[in-house]
Amino acid sequence: MTDLLARFARDRAALLAAGVLAGLALAAASAPLLWPLDPEAVGGPPLLRPLGDPAHPLGTDRLGRDVLARLLHGARLSLTVAFAAAFAASVLGSAVGLAAGLAGGRLDELLMRVTDAFQTVPGFLLALAFVSVLGPEARSVVLAIAASAWTGPARLVRAEIASLAGRDFVLAAVVAGLPRREVALRVLLPNALPPVVAYAATSVASAVLIEAALSFLGLADPNRASWGAMIAEGRAVLVSEPWLSILPGLALLLTVLAVNLVGEGLNEALAPRRARP
Amino acid sequence: MSPPGRSFVRGPAWLLVRRRLVQAPLVLLFVLVGGFLLLEAAPGDAVDAYVASLGGDAGLVHELRERWGLDRSPATRFILYLAGLATGDLGRSVAFDRPVLAVIAERLPVTLALAGGATTFAFALGTGLGILAGARPRGPLDRLLSAAALVLNATPSFWLGLLLALLFAVHLRWLPLAGIETIGAGYTGAARLFDVARHLVLPVSTLGLVYAALYLRLMRAGMVEAWRSDFVRAARAKGISRRRLVLRHVARNALLPVVTMLGLQSATLVGGSVVVESVFAVPGLGRLAAEAVTQRDFPLLLGILIVSALLVLLVNLLVDLLYARIDPRVELGARAP
Numbered sequence: 001m002t003d004l005l006a007r008f009a010r011d012r013a014a015l016l017a018a019g020v021l022a023g024l025a026l027a028a029a030s031a032p033l034l035w036p037l038d039p040e041a042v043g044g045p046p047l048l049r050p051l052g053d054p055a056h057p058l059g060t061d062r063l064g065r066d067v068l069a070r071l072l073h074g075a076r077l078s079l080t081v082a083f084a085a086a087f088a089a090s091v092l093g094s095a096v097g098l099a100a101g102l103a104g105g106r107l108d109e110l111l112m113r114v115t116d117a118f119q120t121v122p123g124f125l126l127a128l129a130f131v132s133v134l135g136p137e138a139r140s141v142v143l144a145i146a147a148s149a150w151t152g153p154a155r156l157v158r159a160e161i162a163s164l165a166g167r168d169f170v171l172a173a174v175v176a177g178l179p180r181r182e183v184a185l186r187v188l189l190p191n192a193l194p195p196v197v198a199y200a201a202t203s204v205a206s207a208v209l210i211e212a213a214l215s216f217l218g219l220a221d222p223n224r225a226s227w228g229a230m231i232a233e234g235r236a237v238l239v240s241e242p243w244l245s246i247l248p249g250l251a252l253l254l255t256v257l258a259v260n261l262v263g264e265g266l267n268e269a270l271a272p273r274r275a276r277p
Numbered sequence: 278m279s280p281p282g283r284s285f286v287r288g289p290a291w292l293l294v295r296r297r298l299v300q301a302p303l304v305l306l307f308v309l310v311g312g313f314l315l316l317e318a319a320p321g322d323a324v325d326a327y328v329a330s331l332g333g334d335a336g337l338v339h340e341l342r343e344r345w346g347l348d349r350s351p352a353t354r355f356i357l358y359l360a361g362l363a364t365g366d367l368g369r370s371v372a373f374d375r376p377v378l379a380v381i382a383e384r385l386p387v388t389l390a391l392a393g394g395a396t397t398f399a400f401a402l403g404t405g406l407g408i409l410a411g412a413r414p415r416g417p418l419d420r421l422l423s424a425a426a427l428v429l430n431a432t433p434s435f436w437l438g439l440l441l442a443l444l445f446a447v448h449l450r451w452l453p454l455a456g457i458e459t460i461g462a463g464y465t466g467a468a469r470l471f472d473v474a475r476h477l478v479l480p481v482s483t484l485g486l487v488y489a490a491l492y493l494r495l496m497r498a499g500m501v502e503a504w505r506s507d508f509v510r511a512a513r514a515k516g517i518s519r520r521r522l523v524l525r526h527v528a529r530n531a532l533l534p535v536v537t538m539l540g541l542q543s544a545t546l547v548g549g550s551v552v553v554e555s556v557f558a559v560p561g562l563g564r565l566a567a568e569a570v571t572q573r574d575f576p577l578l579l580g581i582l583i584v585s586a587l588l589v590l591l592v593n594l595l596v597d598l599l600y601a602r603i604d605p606r607v608e609l610g611a612r613a614p
Contacts (some may be wrong), residue, residue, distance in 0.1 A: 129578055
């Protein structure tokens with residue numbers, strides 16, 4: 001573990017990105033303390049420009065709501081939904097991959113065709129269908145994103161299990177008389193997980209973008225500030241007040257960039273483990 | 278070198294294609310069952326949506342349920358749906374009050390043009406710049422291009438679209454802001470084609486740029502890998518020109534993962550067109566999907582899911598065929614283990 005952290009820390013870009021992400025998460029978590037303005041309340045004159053009024057450092061939107069407060073609360077929603085979706089997808093995908101890899105034969109074939117089916121339907125369309133069925137709450141958005149994101153970890157874990165199955169330490173565990181369940185959960189699964197961890201970063205990044213796109217299309221909860229919805233609202237005054245759309249877009253860009261860099265750093269740091277013979 | 282046709286029939290690529298053909302119907306059946314079950318779980322049916330938007334009393338509700346067959350059990354309806362599918366009948370759209378297939382057929386060409394254009398643009402730009410970056414890894418040009426790709430890769434496509442529209446349509450006035458053609462201009466023939474093409478420039482660039490960043494990164498990564506390999510060292514030792522070395526040996530081998538990704542991305546491309554079509558008011562399949570969701574038009578939504586799944590299966594098959602053409606190992610007629 002310390003080894004892993006040391007390798008990760010050697011990648012300066014990844015380290016910086018991790019710092020940015022941590023700062024963002026901290027700001028999002030402490031938004032009510034950090035900047036106590038209500039993101040939904042009409043608190044000032046409409047369309048104040050950024051850096052004009054110290055009471056609203058990033059200005060106000062068309063309804064006079066504070067942009068900084070909305071950005072911070074948007075970060076809460078974006079990060080919570082993205083991490084929850086990536087976590088759900090990783091757990092579900094790992095379970096399916098483990099089952100398919102261990103069972104082999106018909107069950108493996110069946111599970112892989114189901115995985116194919118999920119990968120054949122465009123993920124964003126699937127998310128649209130899920131949201132239209134389950135409703136616009138954050139919980140449904142998490143499920144909608146996870147519904148297409150689990151296929152990646154499923155394939156990864158299945159492939160890892162297949163490559164681990166013949167290794168000496170696995171055979172040793174079997175010969176030592178460990179029950180099948182123990183071999184699966186204590187020996188195979190932990191060794192199959194590192195690529196899933198690196199992949200989870202990719203899932204978080206795409207989940208941030210899918211959540212933003214859903215709320216941009218007006219399909220997410222209209223009563224909660226989200227970056228996608230802020231961009232959509234800013235569209236009406238895009239020509240005269242472009243910052244209303246530009247600021248939340250920059251927040252999205254920064255978040256996804258940071259997540260991607262952390263993911264790359266993790267991938268690099270975990271790679272030697274995977275290359276081990 | 279053997280003619281590609283021969284090895285193609287016997288080689289592993291053909292086995293892969295055959296496997297895909299065998300699996301495709303099963304995958305499609307799962308998509309059908311899954312889509313049907315998911316939309317079945319929705320609160321309210323097509324009749325509720327119809328009455329909610331157009332009004333009607335209990336009598337009409339009863340009559341419509343009977344006419345649309347919604348009074349039968351889900352299992353019966355699924356079998357009827359499958360039977361209809363066999364004859365090309367995807368049911369009736371509630372919002373449009375027309376056959377689903379007719380509505381989709383009207384919108385599909387626009388999305389195919391958009392997605393095809395975006396893929397071509399992304400592939401050309403991505404591999405081209407990727408070769409420039411990968412020709413001298415860690416050189417100044419590589420650093421610049423890689424950083425740009427990293428940022429572009431993290432950019433939400435709908436936001437990029439808005440910025441491009443603001444710059445090129447609003448401020449510079451070079452391109453139309455939205456739609457697929459100038460309404461009321463009455464263009465015909467080549468003039469109309471040109472008008473449509475002008476309208477597609479911004480959506481195609483928006484969708485394409487994000488993928489170009491992906492292909493650039495893949496191409497570059499593949500080339501960095503190839504530089505370290507023995508065959509490049511051998512080619513270098515033979516003293517061939519640098520240009521030839523980069524293009525023939527290093528870039529060619531880096532192209533394979535890009536082609537694989539081309540197939541894998543076909544599904545996300547259809548998803549991406551939903552957002553981009555909404556930004557530029559392009560009347561394609563993607564915007565139709567967003568409309569179907571807001572209007573709770575489930576027959577239409579299911580039809581779109583099925584048609585796009587079919588498209589993705591088809592593209593993946595084409596990519597496998599393309600792969601067989603360019604993979605040097607396949608040309609040798611090597612068999613899969």
